[in-house]
Amino acid sequence: MTAGGGGPTLVLVVAVGIFVTTGVTLLLERSLTRILLGVILFGNGVNLLVLVGGRAGGAPLVGAGPTDRMSDPLPQAMVLTAIVITFGFTGFLLAVAYRSWYLTGNDEVQDDLEDQQVVRLAARNEQPAADLGGEGPDGDPEQVDPPPERRPPRGGGQR
Template sequence: MIVLENTPSAVLVLAIGVLCGAGVYLLLERPLTRILLGFILLSNGVNLMLLVAGGKAGASPIVGSAPEDEPMSDPLAQAMTLTAIVITLGLTAFILALAYRSWQLHGHDEVADDVEDQRVARQAALNAPAYTDADADEPGTTLDEEAAEVHDDVVRDGDPDPTPGDAPRRGWDA
C-alpha cells in the first residue's frame, strides 16, 4: 500500500525554491563554470521536486520488505530521480570539458556573444552615436562603443567578419 501524502513538507518546498532560484540566477551568468553550478543547483532542485511528488518520506520503497499492511513509499519517483541524477552527472562532465576547452582556447571560459550580437554591436558602433552616456567613466565613450568591444574576442586579426561556415572544413571526415 502506497501512502500518498498530498501536502509536502514546507522545508522541502522551501529548499526546492532556493535551489531553483539560485540555479536560475547562476544560469544567467556568462562564465561556463558558473553556468555549470547553476545547472547543478537547478537539477538538484528539480530532483527534489520529483522526490516530493512521490509522497511521504520514511517508508521503504521495496515490495516485500515490510508486511502487507505497512505503508510503503512510491518507488517510481525514486527511480526517476536516480535516472535524472545519472543524466545530470554525464552532462556535468560534458560542460566541464567544454569549459576546459574554452579555457585552453581563450584563457577564460566566458560564453562569447553570438554572431548576430557582434554584428549588431558593430553596426551600432559604425553609426553615429545616438546619444551620450552621462555615466560613462571617460567622457566621449558611449554605450554603443562599449557594446562593440564587449566579448569580441572571437574576432581574430585579419578576419573582420567571422561569419560561421566561411572557413572550409574539409579536413573533417566521418
Template structure:
C-alpha cells in the same frame, strides 16, 4: 508540523531552481555549470518531496504490507546520473575553452553582433523580430536576404 516541513522544502526547491536558472543565463561556462547543478538538485528534491502531505514519498500509503513504490527512487537516481554526465561534459567544454582562450566566457557570434548593431541604429522593429519582412519600405520586401556568414568550425 508536516505542512511546515513541506513549505520549507518547497521554498528551498524554488530557491535552488531560481538561482540555477539565473546562473544558467550567464555567459560564463562555470556559472552555467553551477546553474545546471543547482537545477538538477532542485528537481531531485522536488521528486522526493513531491508526495502527499503526511505520507512518505516512497512507501505505500497506509498498508504496511504494500510494496514500496520504486519509481521516485529510480527517477531520482536516473536524474543524478544524467546530471553528473552533463556536469562532466560542461566541465570538459569549460576547460577546453579556458585552455584555448584563457577565459571561460562564451563570445558573441555573428548573429548576436548583428542584432546589437541593428538595435543601436534603431533598425530593429517588431516585424524583424518576428521574422517577417518590414512593410514600411516596399523595395526591401521583394529584395533577397543577404547570405548568412558561417562562423568557424
C-alpha cells in the same frame, strides 16, 4: 516529509525554491563555471521537488508490509535517472569550460557573430535581409567568416 505522511514540510519547499531560483540565476550568467554551478543547483532542486511530490511510506518491497502503506517507487527511479543525466551533463560542461580556458584563458561565453549583426540591425531599427539561398560563397552577404587558408602539401607539392 512529515511524520504522518501528510505532505512536504515547509523547509523542503523553501529548499526547492532556493535551489531552483539560484540555479536559474546562475544559468543566465556568461561564465561557464557559473553556468555549471547553475546546472548542478537547478538539477538538485528539481530532484528534490520530484522526491517531495512522492508519497511517503514504507519500503516498496513486496511482502514488506501492506501495499497501501508503501512509498511510491516511481519518483525515486526518476530522481536516480535524473542524477545520472545531470552527472553526464556536468562532465560535458566541465570539458567545455576546460577547453575554453585552455584555448582563450577565460571561460566566458562570447557573442556569436550573427547575434552581433542582429543587435546592430535592431539598434538601427532595420529588418535583416531575407535569405534566398542558392548564392555562391562570394555572393552571399551572410558569410561572415573567410574561408580557411589552404596549407601547401607536404614535400613541396611535386612528386
